[in-house]
Amino acid sequence: MPDIIQLLPDNIANQIAAGEVIQRPASAVKELLENAVDAGADEVKLIINDAGKSLIQVIDNGKGMSETDARMAFERHATSKISNIEDLFRIKTMGFRGEALASIAAVAQVELKTKRAEDETGVYLEIENSIVIKQEPVAAPTGTSIAMKNLFFNVPARRNFLKSNPAELRHIVDEFIRVAMAFPEVFFSLSSNGQEVFHLEKGTLKQRIVQILGNNYNAKLVSVQEHTDYMNIYGFVGKPETAKKTRGDQYFFVNNRFIKSAYLNHALMNAFDAMIAKDSFPMYALFIDLDPSQLDINVHPTKQEIKFEDEKIVYAFVQSAVKHALAQFSITPTLDFDLDVSIQQLDAVSKPFTEEKKSSATSSSLYSTFTKKHQSHFIESKSELKHWKDFYEPENKVNIDNPTLSGDEIGRGQQALHAANDQRTSTDNLTQLHNSYIVVQTNKGYYLVHQQNAHERILYEQFIAAVDGKPIATQRSLFPATLELSVTDAVLLNELLPDLNHLGYLLEPFGNNTFVIQGSPADVTDGNEKVAVEKMLEQYKHFSNDLKYTKREKLLRSLALQQSIKAGVSLTDKEMRVLIENLFNCSTPNITPNGKPTYLEFKKDELDKMFGR
Known part of the structure; x- marks a missing residue:
């Protein structure tokens, strides 16, 4: 052979x-x-x-x-x-x-x-x-x-x-x-x-950062500079108010070579602890100079991942340097309260809290609810309501490989739809609570609907229909808005233009990373088109690191999340009625695309038990 x-x-x-x-x-x-x-x-x-x-x-x-x-x-x-x-x-x-x-x-x-x-x-x-x-x-x-x-x-x-x-x-x-x-x-x-x-x-480095990331950073950069015999660190971090929901503007360089390091990123996030929201990411462009013998750059073909000989020293140094820089520039967490002047006129504020009123307040059931230990456990065990959780905690999330629905989701959606139809909801007397929830009476109790989650589900299914051949109508603008983006965002938006067109947005490239918004969906408020597109891009980038999502799926979820009616918005009777009717016409009315409940069910017989009836 x-x-x-x-x-x-x-x-x-x-x-x-x-x-x-x-x-x-x-x-x-x-x-x-x-x-x-x-x-x-x-x-x-x-x-x-x-x-x-x-x-x-x-x-x-x-x-x-x-x-x-x-x-x-x-x-x-x-x-x-x-x-x-x-x-x-x-x-x-x-x-x-x-x-x-x-x-x-x-x-x-x-x-x-x-x-x-x-x-x-x-x-x-x-x-x-x-x-x-x-x-x-x-x-x-x-x-x-x-x-x-x-x-x-x-x-x-x-x-x-x-x-x-x-x-x-x-x-x-x-x-x-x-x-x-x-x-x-x-x-x-x-x-x-x-x-x-x-x-x-x-x-300078600051000028280069502003050239690349945009003028909005010009007055919002904090200089970081620490030198020791072992290593040096220099560069800039963004002030806390520049933090975004995405990791985009984050750059670590070791000996002038760009690297990716979850370890160093963790050190930096710790330095910003309590200054930014947990789900936000600060901007940074930091350079570490270190003796090459203290690191191995050849652990990956692209050299974007490296190993430090002493990771703990580098971690502590990065965290300390950034903390020091933020403290030096007097950047500390602050709370900003916009106090409504009319609040000062309320009886509860302007009149003294007498002993009589104090006695009356402490004897109320509401007071005991907040002060009695283990009250929540007491209610749950007495009223046998544990199975409520089973209804609104989905076993599996939506199929995220494509915008179509998974078998499990369709099954749960059909069960929810069947249950809703079986209960005969009434949209005659709808009540909004805290400008966030809608109470919908049924013949067997009531639903408590979360207005933003519900609207997110409605929009998502409308968008699926739109990209599958039923484009959303575009309302042309009398005064087209001009949208100026960073280079990276402009490239991203160009990629999304065909799908956005199906979803009611008519955008035309205008050269030099600028777009003209000629039209938008009818439900986008006039004058708000630029903000809607900018926030959609930011939300899209939030999904971009998740490989499980297709490009189209990311876009649909981003727009649904962005355009949904937010909690805190007061709705008219007609708006509530349309929202509820549209929700229960969805193929999967009970959860958002991300698996959050759109409503909770409260049954009358369970309510009777809670009151000993």
Whole structure:
């Protein structure tokens, strides 16, 4: 029998190796930008077409390469930094030429122009399938221009796994921001399909943060700066009022390399303890300088995850530095009460609390409810109401792989619908409690409906119908609003435009990360369109880290949550009646898309038992 183990051809081995480094266009962008910075450039231009699928080009004014270096840079295992194994643990640069170029040349058609200051002419290379197909002298400015075309042209299976252009562009923007944030002393620009998306002039770190994240941070950044013999930390955190519901604006850099670290993020969140809501995330761009021998950057192919030799010291240092910065700028938790002047006129405030009134108050059942120990347990055991929980605590959440309903959910929904139909609800005499709950009488008791949860369920099912072929009517604006977004939000909104159109929003790109809102759904208040879209984007990003949700599902849930009538809003009789009727016409009336109850059921016979009847 013939031998079966064979050596792979170089081009196949290179393609396999490339899969570790170049997973999508953004991976190549990261490597090429880092190479440009390491070459000493102070001007770096990134040009992409077709979200990087047809072209990724990086032009820098760095030191350039000799003819020999230009050829060697595309060989496997070629490097300018490592001559012995110890060097692997002393790397302070980002990545110089050779490490990624072999991978890029294995999966794209590459054109390279490079020239050193001391050379009269530069060198031009064309490489395809890891093979140099052209090499010749060329007139070129000092520096390097590298263009990779038709990414994965020779690996169609991998190309098929790429996402839509807007989705891939978002990844590219993320990588661009991470490198540009780390080097504010370098000019960076990003052009996509001939349009300049970023133009970042050289400046300070604060200026770069504002350039990237928006002017709203200009007066809301707190400087962090601590230096010790072991490590240094510097950068900025946002004041507590800038905290958002999403993690978006959070950047950690170690030795100028962007990293992801849940451990360090936890340290920072602890520093903000009690200053922001538990479900909010502060903005930060923090840089840690540490001896490279104290960390291992090679635990992950993208080098975004690292290991510290002494994690506890780093954790404590980050937490302490941020706390110190916040204290130094006198940022402490405050409570802001807007006191209604009319409250001062109420009898309870203006008149003395006499002994007679005190005696009357303490003898009431309401007082005993609040003061008697274990009262809640007493009520539950006496009235045998434990099974109430079974009704409104769903066993399984909604099927979140797509907007259709799961078998379990349909079953529970049908049971709830059957129960509701069986009980014959009356919408004649509806009562609103605390501007948040609606009491709906039935022939067997009553439902207590949570108005926001109920409206969320109604909107969600309307949106499902809309994207499945029954578009929501658009109300055109007499005075179209202009919406100006950050680059990342503009890219995201572009991706959502087709689905938003089905949902009643008519938005048109207006250039330079600006959109014109020509129309919106009829139930969005005039003049409120901009806020509605901005809050929808923020809510959408809140779901973005959850891979279980599809893009469309995230959008539907975000809009339902955003547009639902909030607790605290007073409703007219007609509004309550329409809400209740729409709720019980839903396929799953008893829970929100996220599994919260829309109403609780109170049966008359159970109420009688509570009162000893």
